[in-house]
Amino acid sequence: MSDSPVITDVKVIPVTGYDSMLLNIAGAHSCFFSRVLLVITDSAGHSGVGEIPATQVVQKILQNAAPYLIGQKITRLNALVAELHQRDLRDEHPDMQPFPQARAWDLERHYNAVAAVEAALLDLMGQFLNEPVAELLGAGKQRDEVPVLGYLFYIADRQRADMPYQPGRQDQHPWYHLRHQQAMGIDEVVRLAEAAQDRYGFKDFKLKGGVQRGETEIETAIALKKRFPEARVTVDPNASWSLDQAITLCRGMGDVLSYVEDPCGAENGYSGRETLAEFKRATGLPVATNMIANDWRQLNHALQLNAIDIPLADPHFWTMRSAATIGQLCHEWRLTMGCHSNNHFDISLAMLAHLGASAPGDITSFDTHWIWQDGQYLTKEPLQIREGKISLPDKPGFGIELDWEKVEAANRLYNSLPVKDRDDTVPMQYLIDGWQFNPKQATLLR
Ligand SMILES: O=C(O)[C@H](O)[C@@H](O)[C@H](O)[C@@H](O)C(=O)O
Numbered sequence: 001m002s003d004s005p006v007i008t009d010v011k012v013i014p015v016t017g018y019d020s021m022l023l024n025i026a027g028a029h030s031c032f033f034s035r036v037l038l039v040i041t042d043s044a045g046h047s048g049v050g051e052i053p054a055t056q057v058v059q060k061i062l063q064n065a066a067p068y069l070i071g072q073k074i075t076r077l078n079a080l081v082a083e084l085h086q087r088d089l090r091d092e093h094p095d096m097q098p099f100p101q102a103r104a105w106d107l108e109r110h111y112n113a114v115a116a117v118e119a120a121l122l123d124l125m126g127q128f129l130n131e132p133v134a135e136l137l138g139a140g141k142q143r144d145e146v147p148v149l150g151y152l153f154y155i156a157d158r159q160r161a162d163m164p165y166q167p168g169r170q171d172q173h174p175w176y177h178l179r180h181q182q183a184m185g186i187d188e189v190v191r192l193a194e195a196a197q198d199r200y201g202f203k204d205f206k207l208k209g210g211v212q213r214g215e216t217e218i219e220t221a222i223a224l225k226k227r228f229p230e231a232r233v234t235v236d237p238n239a240s241w242s243l244d245q246a247i248t249l250c251r252g253m254g255d256v257l258s259y260v261e262d263p264c265g266a267e268n269g270y271s272g273r274e275t276l277a278e279f280k281r282a283t284g285l286p287v288a289t290n291m292i293a294n295d296w297r298q299l300n301h302a303l304q305l306n307a308i309d310i311p312l313a314d315p316h317f318w319t320m321r322s323a324a325t326i327g328q329l330c331h332e333w334r335l336t337m338g339c340h341s342n343n344h345f346d347i348s349l350a351m352l353a354h355l356g357a358s359a360p361g362d363i364t365s366f367d368t369h370w371i372w373q374d375g376q377y378l379t380k381e382p383l384q385i386r387e388g389k390i391s392l393p394d395k396p397g398f399g400i401e402l403d404w405e406k407v408e409a410a411n412r413l414y415n416s417l418p419v420k421d422r423d424d425t426v427p428m429q430y431l432i433d434g435w436q437f438n439p440k441q442a443t444l445l446r
């Protein structure tokens with residue numbers, strides 16, 4: 001039997017940083033974004049860390065998992081993660097009932113919690129074996145650099161909101177100023193892309209849509225492609241366009257859009273998987289999704305219908321190892337591996353990098369929101385995006401070390417927030433009085 005280190009401590013640490021007033025179908029990003037760090041320590045003195053989106057529910061789930069994890073060998077990683085998937089840790093905490101949210105969201109949070117545990121244990125296993133996490137996933141490390149795209153948003157005028165949005169800095173690269181200023185017009189978005197490209201060397205770009213008229217968003221994509229002819233350009237309206245609208249907007253756009261992300265979704269009794277399949281047939285454009293193939297059963301249905309080409313396998317809900325398996329399947333089945341993202345700190349940046357490094361064959365540039373947060377580091381030597389790629393550190397585990405002073409400050413900021421969970425409606429209501437989410441109506445068309 002192995003003399004595996006055992007888990008001695010589990011810490012659940014919510015952390016908050018600053019964000020710009022980015023627009024999406026759910027409203028406007030708050031000036032704050034929050035994440036949860038899970039830090040697991042073992043008897044060898046190592047600490048492993050995972051990062052996931054922050055909700056209060058997910059924190060309780062992780063706190064419930066802690067007593068169960070302590071004393072376990074880290075080499076039981078596979079079994080521990082499988083057991084956590086099986087045990088419904090939500091039901092073991094009486095305070096957690098009843099859930100105010102719909103069941104689907106609860107499940108996602110359960111998956112988020114399991115993903116955090118798995119990530120932290122992989123980091124520990126890597127340190128125990130003296131190998132990078134990428135070597136422990138899928139087919140092992142395939143590459144040292146992972147391509148990521150420039151993730152662009154329309155940005156609202158922060159001065160219209162009575163919230164402490166940051167003004168940006170003018171003593172650094174222009175990106176660090178521009179990312180805080182209003183950008184609603186096509187030229188302004190192209191200017192943002194130029195600054196991001198100059199700072200990070202991006203080859204590819206994604207525009208978050210579902211905000212303005214579809215025609216305007218397609219015109220923005222055309223302008224981006226004109227400015228960066230070599231780039232793979234995509235638009236993601238988060239399924240807010242109808243199938244007919246999506247076809248009208250995208251048909252014949254193969255020279256501009258390398259793929260389209262969730263152009264349409266469920267409507268008129270047809271599922272999102274069915275409408276995406278029809279969209280693909282009608283336009284011939286490859287389709288990416290982070291909305292309708294988010295677990296094995298959904299993925300199976302999506303592939304049977306030939307609805308998608310690019311599963312965006314986010315390790316924060318798929319878990320690192322399942323996302324890596326999707327990378328392997330994509331390679332074998334002639335699909336393309338991509339990765340979804342949300343606002344995140346530099347621990348998630350390392351998770352994305354190790355996942356991408358393990359994916360065999362060609363992958364499409366991974367999504368990351370990091371450029372909107374870059375500078376707010378929680379690790380001592382954060383991974384960097386250069387020439388549109390993240391380089392893997394030559395170190396065991398994720399190859400990162402938490403900067404505890406910064407983590408504690410980000411945790412104090414979280415604790416000071418009156419409202420903890422993400423709600424893009426609240427900032428949006430400063431822009432349009434009484435604004436309410438409608439999944440089928442562009443944010444500004446009210
Ligand atoms: O506003 C955002 O940050 C995005 O809309 C995300 O919430 C979303 O999950 C996105 O990244 C996506 O690809 O759908």
Ligand SMILES: [Mg+2]
Nearest residue numbers: 236261262290
């Ligand atoms: Mg998406």
